[in-house]
Amino acid sequence: xxxxxxxxxxxxxxxxxxxxxxxxxxxxxxxxxxxxxxxxxxxxxxxxxxxxxxxxxxxxxxxxxxxxxxxxxxxxxxxxxxxxxxxxxxxxxxxxxxxxxxxxxxxxxxxxxxxxxxxxxxxxxxxxxxxxxxxxxxxxxxxxxxxxxxxxxxxxxxxxxxxxxxxxxxxxxxxxxxxxxxxxxxxxxxxxxxxxxxxxxxxxxxxxxxxxxxxxxxxxxxxxxxxxxxxxxxxxxxxxxxxxxxxxxxxxxxxxxxxxxxxxxxxxxxxxxxxxxxxxxxxxxxxxxxxxxxxxxxxxxxxxxxxxxxxxxxxxxxxxxxxxxxxxxxxxxxxxxxxxxxxxxxxxxxxxxxxxxxxxxxxxxxxxxxxxxxxxxxxxxxxxx
Amino acid sequence: xxxxxxxxxxxxxxxxxxxxxxxxxxxxxxxxxxxxxxxxxxxxxxxxxxxxxxxxxxxxxxxxxxxxxxxxxxxxxxxxxxxxxxxxxxxxxxxxxxxxxxxxxxxxxxxxxxxxxxxxxxxxxxxxxxxxxxxxxxxxxxxxxxxxxxxxxxxxxxxxxxxxxxxxxxxxxxxxxxxxxxxxxxxxxxxxxxxxxxxxxxxxxxxxxxxxxxxxxxxxxxxxxxxxxxxxxxxxxxxxxxxxxxxxxxxxxxxxxx
Ligand SMILES: Nc1ncnc2c1ncn2[C@@H]1O[C@H](COP(=O)(O)OP(=O)(O)OP(=O)(O)O)[C@@H](O)[C@H]1O
Ligand SMILES: [Mg+2]
Numbered sequence: 001x002x003x004x005x006x007x008x009x010x011x012x013x014x015x016x017x018x019x020x021x022x023x024x025x026x027x028x029x030x031x032x033x034x035x036x037x038x039x040x041x042x043x044x045x046x047x048x049x050x051x052x053x054x055x056x057x058x059x060x061x062x063x064x065x066x067x068x069x070x071x072x073x074x075x076x077x078x079x080x081x082x083x084x085x086x087x088x089x090x091x092x093x094x095x096x097x098x099x100x101x102x103x104x105x106x107x108x109x110x111x112x113x114x115x116x117x118x119x120x121x122x123x124x125x126x127x128x129x130x131x132x133x134x135x136x137x138x139x140x141x142x143x144x145x146x147x148x149x150x151x152x153x154x155x156x157x158x159x160x161x162x163x164x165x166x167x168x169x170x171x172x173x174x175x176x177x178x179x180x181x182x183x184x185x186x187x188x189x190x191x192x193x194x195x196x197x198x199x200x201x202x203x204x205x206x207x208x209x210x211x212x213x214x215x216x217x218x219x220x221x222x223x224x225x226x227x228x229x230x231x232x233x234x235x236x237x238x239x240x241x242x243x244x245x246x247x248x249x250x251x252x253x254x255x256x257x258x259x260x261x262x263x264x265x266x267x268x269x270x271x272x273x274x275x276x277x278x279x280x281x282x283x284x285x286x287x288x289x290x291x292x293x294x295x296x297x298x299x300x301x302x303x304x305x306x307x308x309x310x311x312x313x314x315x316x317x318x319x320x321x322x323x324x325x326x327x328x329x330x331x332x333x334x335x336x337x338x339x340x341x342x343x344x345x346x347x348x349x350x351x352x353x354x355x356x357x358x359x360x361x362x363x364x365x366x367x368x369x370x371x372x373x374x375x376x377x378x379x380x381x382x383x384x385x
Numbered sequence: 386x387x388x389x390x391x392x393x394x395x396x397x398x399x400x401x402x403x404x405x406x407x408x409x410x411x412x413x414x415x416x417x418x419x420x421x422x423x424x425x426x427x428x429x430x431x432x433x434x435x436x437x438x439x440x441x442x443x444x445x446x447x448x449x450x451x452x453x454x455x456x457x458x459x460x461x462x463x464x465x466x467x468x469x470x471x472x473x474x475x476x477x478x479x480x481x482x483x484x485x486x487x488x489x490x491x492x493x494x495x496x497x498x499x500x501x502x503x504x505x506x507x508x509x510x511x512x513x514x515x516x517x518x519x520x521x522x523x524x525x526x527x528x529x530x531x532x533x534x535x536x537x538x539x540x541x542x543x544x545x546x547x548x549x550x551x552x553x554x555x556x557x558x559x560x561x562x563x564x565x566x567x568x569x570x571x572x573x574x575x576x577x578x579x580x581x582x583x584x585x586x587x588x589x590x591x592x593x594x595x596x597x598x599x600x601x602x603x604x605x606x607x608x609x610x611x612x613x614x615x616x617x618x619x620x621x622x623x624x625x626x627x628x629x630x631x632x633x634x635x636x637x638x639x640x641x642x643x
Contacts, residue, residue: 003502003503006499006502006503007503010491010495010499013491013495014488014490014491018490201488204486204488204489205484205485205486206485206486206487206488208452208484208485209485209486209487209500209544209547209548210503211451211452212450212451212452212475212478212480212485212548213475213500213503213504214472214475214476214503214504214505215503216472379452379453379454382452382453
C-alpha cells in the first residue's frame with residue numbers, strides 16, 4: 001500500500017514540476033476557451049438580437065381585431081399587413097421580419113358560419129425573437145379558438161412552418177453536441193498523459209530498473225494508474241472549465257445560455273461522469289501503452305480507439321435524439337457518459353442511469369487495472385522488441 | 386565454500402518476430418538463447434560469464450534477476466528460487482546493466498531516496514549510505530542535477546549506486562564496463578573488487594578477456610547458450626592464456642555444431 005503511494009508521488013512530481021508537461025496539460029483547456037469564445041463572437045454577429053427591438057409581425061388577411069388582441073398580450077410588436085405570402089416568408093427566413101401570420105381568406109366570415117378556416121404561423125427557430133413572437137401569437141390564437149368554441153386549423157398543413165435554414169439549424173445542434181465534444185477532449189487529455197507513460201519507460205529502459213526492486217507488480221501498476229488518473233483529471237477539469245467559461249459566448253447568439261442556471265447538483269453530476277470517464281480512458285490507454293513496443297506504436301494504437309470513442313459518442317447523440325435510450329445502452333462506456341452529460345445539461349437528469357453509468361465505468365476501470373497488473377507480471381512489459 | 390547462486394539446467398527460447406528474423410538473418414521462428422545452462426557462484430567471489438555476442442549471457446542474467454522467466458530449469462539465490470519466490474530473490478540481489486536506465490527528469494538524490502523506499506531501507510540508514518556512496522563516487526556535486534544533464538560516466542556511476550541502495554550481498558552486473566571510458570571503467574572495476582573484499586558475491590558477464598583476467602576468481606565460458614567450461618581462472622589458464630583457451634573451445638563447439 002505504502003509503495004503504491006511512493007510510486008504515485010514520484011509520477012505526480014514528474015508531471016507537475018515539468019513545465020513542458022504541465023503546459024501540455026492545461027493548454028487544451030485554454031485553447032477551448034480561446035477558440036470557442038472566438039467562435040461565439042462570430043455566431044453572435046450572425047444571429048445577434050437587440051433586446052429593445054420591436055417584434056415585426058406580418059399578417060395576411062388578418063381579422064380587424066388582430067392588432068388589438070396582440071397588444072393585449074403585452075407583446076411589443078409592430079403589426080404590418082402584407083400581400084405577398086412568399087415574399088413575407090422570405091423576410092422571416094432572413095430575419096427582417098419575425099413571423100408571418102397567414103389567415104385564410106374571409107377568415108371571420110367562415111368562422112362565424114361554422115366552417116374551419118386555417119391559420120398558418122411561419123417562424124424561424126434560429127431567430128430567438130421569432131421564436132418568442134411565435135409562442136405569443138400561437139398562444140393567443142389558440143386560446144381564441146377555444147373561446148369561440150370553433151375549431152379552426154392552426155398550422156395544420158403538412159411540413160414545418162419553421163423557416164430556419166439548414167446551416168443555422170446545425171449551429172444549434174452544437175448545443176446538443178457539447179457532451180460529445182467534451183468526450184473528445186477527455187479522451188485526448190487522457191491520451192496525452194497515458195499513451196507515453198509506460199511505453200516511454202519501456203523505450204527508455206527505465207521500467208526494468210523498477211522491476212528488479214521487490215515492489216509488487218500490482219502496486220507499481222496501481223501507483224502509475226493513480227498518478228496518471230489524477231493528472232488526466234486535472235487536465236480534463238481545465239478543459240471543462242474552459243468549455244463552460246466560453247459556452248455563454250459560444251451560444252450567446254442563439255439564446256440565453258446561462259451556466260448559472262445549473263445547480264451545484266448538476267455540476268457535481270457532470271464532475272462525477274467526467275472523473276469516471278477520464279479514469280476509464282486512462283486505464284485503457286495505459287494498457288495500450290504497456291502492450292506497445294514504443295511510444296510511437298502506442299500512439300498509433302490509440303488512434304483507432306479514439307475513432308471508436310468518437311463513433312460511439314456521435315451515435316449516442318444522433319441515435320437517440322434526446323429520447324430515453326434503452327437500459328442496456330447505459331452499459332456501453334462512452335455512450336452512457338455522453339448520454340448522462342446530455343441529460344445533465346438539458347436538466348433531464350435520471351439518477352438511476354447516472355448510477356448505472358458510474359458503476360459500469362468503475363467496473364471497466366477495475367477490469368483494466370487487473371489486466372494491467374497481469375501485463376506488469378509478464379515479460380511483455382520489459383522486452384518485446 | 387558456501388554456494389550463493391546455483392543455476393540449474395536453464396532453458397529459454399524466444400519467439401522471433403518477423404523483424405527479428407530479418408535482423409538475425411534466419412528463417413527460424415524460434416531462437417534458443419539459453420540451452421540447458423548450469424553453473425554456481427560461491428560466497429565472496431567474482432564469477433565471470435564469458436562469451437561472444439549472442440551467447441546468452443544477458444538472457445541468463447535477466448533470468449537470475451527475475452526480469453524474465455526461464456522455460457525450464459531454475460536459479461537459486463541464497464536459498465530463494467527465482468521460480469518459486471521471485472520477490473525473495475529481488476530483495477537479495479543488486480542488478481546492473483547498461484540498459485537499466487534512470488529517468489532523465491529526476492536528480493540522483495531523488496532517485497536514490499525513491500529506490501531506497503522501494504527497497505524498504507529505513508530512512509536513517511538510507512541517508513547514511515547515500516552520503517557514503519555519493520562521496521565514494523564523487524556524485525555529491527551532481528546530487529541535485531537532473532540525470533539527463535549528467536555525463537555518460539556519471540550516469541553509470543549513479544546507476545551503480547542506485548542498484549545497491551539496499552546493500553545486497555549478491556550483485557549481478559551485465560557488461561560492467563561497456564561504453565565507459567577507461568577512467569570510469571577503472572572506478573567501476575575497483576569498486577567491484579572492494580565489494581568482493583567486503584564479502585559480497587558478484588557475477589559479471591563480459592566478452593572482454595582482460596577484464597576477466599583482472600578481477601574474476603572463477604569463469605564460465607558460454608557459447609550458444611551452453612556452458613562449455615567452468616572453473617577456477619588459475620586452473621583454466623594454467624597451460625594457455627584465457628584467450629587461447631577460449632578459441633580452442635569455440636572452434637570445437639561451433640565446429641561440432643555445423
Ligand atoms: N527478447 C528477445 N526476443 C528474441 N530474441 C532474443 C531476445 N533476447 C535475446 N534474444 C536472442 O537470444 C540470443 C542471446 O541473446 P543475449 O542477449 O542473451 O546474448 P549475449 O550473450 O548477452 O550477447 P551480447 O554480447 O551481444 O550482449 C541472441 O541471439 C538474441 O538475439
Ligand atoms: Mg548481452
